[in-house]
Amino acid sequence: MCQHHSDSDSAPPKSSGRVWHPDDNTKGAPVRPNSSPIYRPDILETIEAKIAEMDKELRELSLDIHAHPELGYEEYHAHDVYTAFMEKHGFEVTKQFHLPTAWKATFSHGTGGRVIGVNSEMDALKGIGHACGHNLIGMSGVAVACAIKAALEKHDLSGKVVLLGTPAEEGGSGKVVLLEKGAYEGMDACLMCHPAPGPVGSVSLTSCLALQRITVEYKGHTAHAALSPWEGKNALDAAVLGYNNISALRQQLRPTHRVHGIFEGKDWAPNIIPDYAKFICYVRAPTRAEMQATVKRVTPCFHAAALATGCEVTVTLQEGSTFDLRQNAALGGEVANIVLNKYGAIDYEWGIKSASTDFGNVTYGLYSMMLSFLTIPTIVDGGNHTPGFTKSAATIEAHNACLDVSKALAATGVRVLIDDDFFSKVQATFKEDEKERGPL
Numbered sequence: 001m002c003q004h005h006s007d008s009d010s011a012p013p014k015s016s017g018r019v020w021h022p023d024d025n026t027k028g029a030p031v032r033p034n035s036s037p038i039y040r041p042d043i044l045e046t047i048e049a050k051i052a053e054m055d056k057e058l059r060e061l062s063l064d065i066h067a068h069p070e071l072g073y074e075e076y077h078a079h080d081v082y083t084a085f086m087e088k089h090g091f092e093v094t095k096q097f098h099l100p101t102a103w104k105a106t107f108s109h110g111t112g113g114r115v116i117g118v119n120s121e122m123d124a125l126k127g128i129g130h131a132c133g134h135n136l137i138g139m140s141g142v143a144v145a146c147a148i149k150a151a152l153e154k155h156d157l158s159g160k161v162v163l164l165g166t167p168a169e170e171g172g173s174g175k176v177v178l179l180e181k182g183a184y185e186g187m188d189a190c191l192m193c194h195p196a197p198g199p200v201g202s203v204s205l206t207s208c209l210a211l212q213r214i215t216v217e218y219k220g221h222t223a224h225a226a227l228s229p230w231e232g233k234n235a236l237d238a239a240v241l242g243y244n245n246i247s248a249l250r251q252q253l254r255p256t257h258r259v260h261g262i263f264e265g266k267d268w269a270p271n272i273i274p275d276y277a278k279f280i281c282y283v284r285a286p287t288r289a290e291m292q293a294t295v296k297r298v299t300p301c302f303h304a305a306a307l308a309t310g311c312e313v314t315v316t317l318q319e320g321s322t323f324d325l326r327q328n329a330a331l332g333g334e335v336a337n338i339v340l341n342k343y344g345a346i347d348y349e350w351g352i353k354s355a356s357t358d359f360g361n362v363t364y365g366l367y368s369m370m371l372s373f374l375t376i377p378t379i380v381d382g383g384n385h386t387p388g389f390t391k392s393a394a395t396i397e398a399h400n401a402c403l404d405v406s407k408a409l410a411a412t413g414v415r416v417l418i419d420d421d422f423f424s425k426v427q428a429t430f431k432e433d434e435k436e437r438g439p440l
Contacts, residue, residue, distance in 0.1 A: 110158025
């Protein structure tokens with residue numbers, strides 16, 4: 001998950017009570033917990049029992065991944081550990097699924113039925129390890145898939161669960177690549193979760209920011225910086241001007257939009273006019289359409305800088321742009337009702353609201369939902385992508401919170417498989433939302 005708003009208090013505040021009724025599409029509508037009966041409580045009991053039975057080995061799995069952080073598309077240890085674990089638990093496993101470190105684990109029961117998808121992320125961050133809690137996301141996917149398998153077997157239900165091991169969420173857009181390669185084909189719906197700081201005991205159903213990565217390369221001419229600087233064309237100056245142009249533009253951008261980036265050089269020295277500079281820039285906005293519009297406003301900033309310095313410029317919009325989360329309201333409502341009855345509150349102010357994820361593209365392509373669980377213990381300025389969050393992701397409190405949301409996700413997944421009326425609502429919700437967001 002790229003960039004996150006972190007809490008500045010010493011501990012996350014308690015929930016404000018802003019929760020969402022499953023039958024109310026108004027964000028933040030307050031409700032009284034336990035407002036609707038749980039669908040098939042016997043199935044939820046089976047799910048809870050299975051996850052309780054697996055508690056110890058799920059904890060060991062999470063800590064193993066946490067202790068072996070790997071960057072995007074290099075998750076070889078995670079690939080081998082997860083695939084061995086799923087084979088042990090009776091799943092049919094496909095290793096190196098479309099990508100060297102991606103994998104798929106499937107289980108079918110009965111005849112026919114629908115297919116529920118689940119995601120397990122694997123990658124860590126450079127220098128700070130699992131500072132976004134992907135060890136928990138990976139463990140949750142395993143827990144959800146195994147719990148659904150147990151429910152299908154015990155209650156003799158027809159259906160199929162597909163767990164994808166998805167690499168390179170952090171900057172590599174692994175799910176976008178897998179989506180394009182057809183890895184999600186055949187799924188009727190897809191679910192996952194993500195850890196974040198926030199109100200204790202809450203689960204968030206916020207969206208996130210759409211993201212476009214831009215690489216800007218400036219080429220100039222070297223010169224002696226003291227003896228004859230007039231002979232040079234300063235590529236670093238061009239990059240700095242591009243950065244400053246964006247800073248001037250920010251006053252006219254909406255406060256919900258984000259533009260940020262860094263410079264990279266090659267063979268720089270203080271006494272040489274740089275002839276090459278790279279500006280890596282991220283543009284984010286609450287929706288795909290807004291992001292694309294802001295990219296069009298930001299791009300001239302780069303060209304103006306080249307014109308002012310006499311440098312050549314190449315602006316590249318990187319492949320794998322990620323979209324906002326289009327949370328399926330029917331899926332979200334089911335999760336909300338289970339959480340309100342059993343595990344806590346629903347929130348719309350925290351979660352990964354100001355971050356980005358490649359799962360957003362999945363929500364544009366098929367019926368899907370990603371929740372954030374907010375009972376992660378954090379320290380001051382210890383939100384996602386900090387060393388403090390790396391420590392938080394290994395705590396028993398984070399583990400327990402992750403298992404609770406996994407129960408809610410598993411129960412929702414089973415309902416997708418067996419309840420025709422509910423699945424019709426999931427379909428109708430997606431079609432209605434598609435009128436606003438447009439197709440993938």
